[in-house]
Amino acid sequence: MAQGSSSPGDDAGNLDKTFREWQDDGSSEVATLGGVYGGANGVNHMVLNVRDMEKSHDFWTRVMRLEHCGTQGGPGQPRFLRFYRSHGHTHHDIALSPAKDPDSLPIPTGPLQTPGLNHFAWTYPDLETWKQQVRHVVDTGYPIQFRMEHGMSQSLYVRDPDGTVVEMMYEFPEERWNENIEAALEYRRVLDIDNDPDYFDPKPEDMPLFDENGLAEAS
Structure with a gap:
């Protein structure tokens, strides 16, 4: 796997060279530039x-x-x-x-199994802002698909008027999941709006924590 310099100042200059080498050697792995996969900052819009x-x-x-x-x-x-x-x-x-x-387009129902977009997520800057949004959506009476605790986030899911699933998420601090990303991605817990006290008010100290062995005791 071709790698560029880990120095931020060197990344821009090495980007074209790094990806030419990666493409030329036929590698199926993703080239990294200072830990940035693919060189992009992320999804813009x-x-x-x-x-x-x-x-x-x-x-x-x-x-x-x-x-x-x-x-x-x-x-x-x-x-x-x-x-x-x-x-x-x-x-x-x-x-x-x-x-x-528009009349020729079916509205998705049930699990999304057709090619294309499955869902996309909006992230909120802190837990309190996310909780305010969850409460706001519930107060509007807009239909909620489900509420889930993932290994790396608290998430609420709705469908837009066209049936596209929209996730609202608060991402846990990186140190809670980055030591074992695979285990964090596998973890999930569905919350019940009527019976789960964590639905509106999850506590940071109770959120999942992962170490090299998997799910650890929260701290």
């Missing part, structure tokens, strides 16, 4: 084709509480997009575009 622009606008602004920060074109125009962001330090996180033939 998503564009969703929607059946009903107004229903989707209501979901993203009222339920998810995103800001409608811009519009390109207008209804009936060849290029019509609405842009939304979760905070004031990004241009947009998602955009909505009307589907050309």
Whole structure:
């Protein structure tokens, strides 16, 4: 596996060389540049084709509480997009575009087993902000699919008006899961809104902790 320098100052200069070497040697492994896989910073934004622009606008602004920060074109125009962001330090996180033939698109139900997007996740900066969002969604009466504790996050799942599953997550501090990522990814616990006291108020000290042997005692 070809590797670039671990020095941040060297990464940019070695990026093209590193990936040429990786591609040329036929390796199936991912080249790393200072621990960054693929050289990208992560997902920047998503564009969703929607059946009903107004229903989707209501979901993203009222339920998810995103800001409608811009519009390109207008209804009936060849290029019509609405842009939304979760905070004031990004241009947009998602955009909505009307589907050309919405009546021909089936609404997903049950487990998603068709090719394409399964779900995507929104992350919140701290546990308290995430808990406020969970409570807000419940208070709106919007249908909830389920609430789950993963090995690396607390998560609430809903479907948008087109049936796309949207996850709202608080990611645990890295030291709780990074020592054994495989075990953390395998762990999950479904919470019951009516019977589980952790549904709205999970305690940091009770969240999963993983060591080299797997799930450890929380601390």
